[in-house]
Amino acid sequence: MRQVADLHCDVLSKMLRDDKVTLGPPNDGKLDVTLGRLRQGGIGLQVFAMWVPDELAKTPETLLRAAELFWSKVLTCEGMRLVRKPADVESVLSGTDPGLTGALLSLEGVNALQGQWWALRLLHRLGLRLLGPTWNHANWACDGVGEPRGGGLTKAGRQLVAECEKLGILIDVSHLSDRGFWDLADAASRPFFASHSNSRRLCDNPRNLTDDQIRALIAVDGLVGLTFVPYFVTVPGPATIDDVLRQVEHVCGLGGERHIAFGSDFDGIEVHVQGLSHPGEYPALAEALIRRYPEAWVKGWLSGNVRRFLTTNLRE
Numbered sequence: 039m040r041q042v043a044d045l046h047c048d049v050l051s052k053m054l055r056d057d058k059v060t061l062g063p064p065n066d067g068k069l070d071v072t073l074g075r076l077r078q079g080g081i082g083l084q085v086f087a088m089w090v091p092d093e094l095a096k097t098p099e100t101l102l103r104a105a106e107l108f109w110s111k112v113l114t115c116e117g118m119r120l121v122r123k124p125a126d127v128e129s130v131l132s133g134t135d136p137g138l139t140g141a142l143l144s145l146e147g148v149n150a151l152q153g154q155w156w157a158l159r160l161l162h163r164l165g166l167r168l169l170g171p172t173w174n175h176a177n178w179a180c181d182g183v184g185e186p187r188g189g190g191l192t193k194a195g196r197q198l199v200a201e202c203e204k205l206g207i208l209i210d211v212s213h214l215s216d217r218g219f220w221d222l223a224d225a226a227s228r229p230f231f232a233s234h235s236n237s238r239r240l241c242d243n244p245r246n247l248t249d250d251q252i253r254a255l256i257a258v259d260g261l262v263g264l265t266f267v268p269y270f271v272t273v274p275g276p277a278t279i280d281d282v283l284r285q286v287e288h289v290c291g292l293g294g295e296r297h298i299a300f301g302s303d304f305d306g307i308e309v310h311v312q313g314l315s316h317p318g319e320y321p322a323l324a325e326a327l328i329r330r331y332p333e334a335w336v337k338g339w340l341s342g343n344v345r346r347f348l349t350t351n352l353r354e
């Protein structure tokens with residue numbers, strides 16, 4: 039089975055909402071991403087995002103609760119390994135032990151951080167290595183894609199980028215406003231990536247990336263994490279695996295075959311691409327890709343590009 043790295047899921051948000059939810063039996067029924075399906079799909083690395091649902095307090099305390107859930111309910115599962123540094127990435131993606139799944143902690147939207155740098159430093163100690171400054175709305179750091187005024191990074195947002203670079207946290211541009219994307223490109227001195235966004239040329243949604251943005255991600259040797267959110271894959275739906283392949287083909291056409299990755303957004307969506315509704319179905323995508331593309335490219339998209347990006351850019 040081919041190994042897979044997935045750049046985004048929302049398991050921790052479901053756990054924040056309902057503390058009975060478990061990654062494995064008995065209470066995994068509400069999850070797309072379960073321990074069994076991670077194994078079934080050959081997921082060698084899964085990124086777990088902390089995103090604070092609207093009904094919960096946007097405070098550092100809520101983020102610490104999410105990080106604690108990551109430690110107590112994800113990392114305690116059999117075969118699950120914390121990924122913080124290049125050696126961790128190698129141990130889960132080199133293929134030497136296919137029974138392992140690496141778990142990497144990310145933050146989607148910094149509103150709950152409230153500009154508290156101590157909380158950022160503490161979360162870093164708890165494993166945080168990837169950070170998207172915004173979700174769809176504006177916050178103290180940046181505007182998201184849903185903010186009509188379309189602002190970019192604030193002064194505090196630029197400081198956030200600098201703090202992340204100092205700590206060794208990589209910046210995720212998914213959900214950033216267009217202005218925010220280009221401000222980030224200007225402010226960043228390290229490679230950045232998109233964890234779960236598609237091509238806007240193919241599917242016109244502000245959550246998707248313009249061709250220029252995709253070229254910028256390629257130019258910094260970043261990643262374009264294509265996502266399985268049906269309404270970011272194609273409109274009108276329903277979306278199919280073939281539609282996902284069209285996204286892949288488009289990024290290849292822009293010269294991005296060494297920068298394509300996947301970020302499913304499982305557990306963050308209510309509807310799914312047909313035949314791609316949980317990590318156990320990744321092999322169906324792999325089979326469709328392998329029918330059309332060289333094996334080496336497909337391996338790169340499924341995990342090799344993520345492996346290279348993380349081993350190059352995470353710190354020992």
Ligand SMILES: [Zn+2]
Nearest residue numbers: 146213234306
């Ligand atoms: Zn998202």
